[in-house]
Amino acid sequence: MLIKTHRDGFMDRIPSEITPRAVYRDRRDLMRLMAGGVAGAALASWAGRQAQAQMPGKHAAIAAARSALPGAVAADKVTDFKDASSYNNYYEFGTDKADPAKNAHTLKTTPWTVEIEGLVKKPAKYTLDDLVKLSAQEERIYRLRCVEGWSMVIPWVGYSLGKLVEKVEPQSSAKYVEFISLADPKTMPFVGSRVLDWPYAEGLRIDEAMNPLTLLAFGMYGEVLPNQNGAPVRLVVPWKYGFKSAKSLVKIRFTDKEPRTAWSKAAASEYGFYSNVNPDVDHPRWSQATERRIGEDGLFSRKRKTLIFNGYEPQVGQLYAGMDLKKNF
Numbered sequence: 001m002l003i004k005t006h007r008d009g010f011m012d013r014i015p016s017e018i019t020p021r022a023v024y025r026d027r028r029d030l031m032r033l034m035a036g037g038v039a040g041a042a043l044a045s046w047a048g049r050q051a052q053a054q055m056p057g058k059h060a061a062i063a064a065a066r067s068a069l070p071g072a073v074a075a076d077k078v079t080d081f082k083d084a085s086s087y088n089n090y091y092e093f094g095t096d097k098a099d100p101a102k103n104a105h106t107l108k109t110t111p112w113t114v115e116i117e118g119l120v121k122k123p124a125k126y127t128l129d130d131l132v133k134l135s136a137q138e139e140r141i142y143r144l145r146c147v148e149g150w151s152m153v154i155p156w157v158g159y160s161l162g163k164l165v166e167k168v169e170p171q172s173s174a175k176y177v178e179f180i181s182l183a184d185p186k187t188m189p190f191v192g193s194r195v196l197d198w199p200y201a202e203g204l205r206i207d208e209a210m211n212p213l214t215l216l217a218f219g220m221y222g223e224v225l226p227n228q229n230g231a232p233v234r235l236v237v238p239w240k241y242g243f244k245s246a247k248s249l250v251k252i253r254f255t256d257k258e259p260r261t262a263w264s265k266a267a268a269s270e271y272g273f274y275s276n277v278n279p280d281v282d283h284p285r286w287s288q289a290t291e292r293r294i295g296e297d298g299l300f301s302r303k304r305k306t307l308i309f310n311g312y313e314p315q316v317g318q319l320y321a322g323m324d325l326k327k328n329f
């Protein structure tokens, strides 16, 4: 569990086992757990059983979870699982926030492979099982700030993407990493619609991809990811607008050129490659200075101030030293 430190205002880690979703549902229990620094049943025994129940013979290796990094803020309350899994953006399943939860049951997550290709010494096709087992799973409580002006606080389960990047050994010419989501018109009703250029694709600079905060996530709230949240494996990049966090990944490609992304193809003037959460750079059609926390704020409640890099500046600010973030938005 994460607690606030005096040193830098961020959370340091106290190892904990992962807390089952039922516990997250009860906020008072959660606060008690946070205060006491203890947690519920181990993910290994609990969510592992869940994973097996949902995906027989697969994916049981979401194992003992530890919060190994700073990155959550004490005042942040964890968003209810119900909100985090019913208010989603997953355009392959519809453009309304309620559509993914309604429609994503058709997503087939077994068998699943993720192909690593491009400028790496060890290109490979990983089965989900091999990917899950590649490194120890941790729980990370991260804020996710959507470009639309709302945010959530979610306990993700996964490991730093950097572990995978090291394993596949990028060539020295590799400067960027491209992330490609599944685009299956048979199971994804909106693939084929003209709302985006499919497959959904996103990209990071290689040093951003290797920053320890960048998470390859397999679960949330101690369970495997719900389909609408990007099962069976997605990216979570907490200092960037949520659209950088591509869901249901099938390909990770290393390149020497900045990849084009689904949103910049759709509207280059609105969605830049960097997409860092930045209250000082307005979206052309609205301000980014404030945000609404899903589940906490009523429609007429005061909004929160949005923080530069979503509050993760101590961890990632140095990645952009010397860059004009108004130009590189």
Ligand code: MTE
Residues within 6 Å of the ligand: 084, 087, 088, 089, 090, 091, 092, 144, 145, 146, 147, 181, 182, 200, 228, 229, 230, 241, 242, 243, 244, 245, 246, 247, 248
């Ligand atoms: N990934 C895919 N493949 N398709 C999408 O439409 N939407 C993005 C991102 N990843 C999206 C995606 C956007 S706009 C956001 S805000 C986050 O997913 C939302 O993640 P969540 O629904 O788990 O909160």
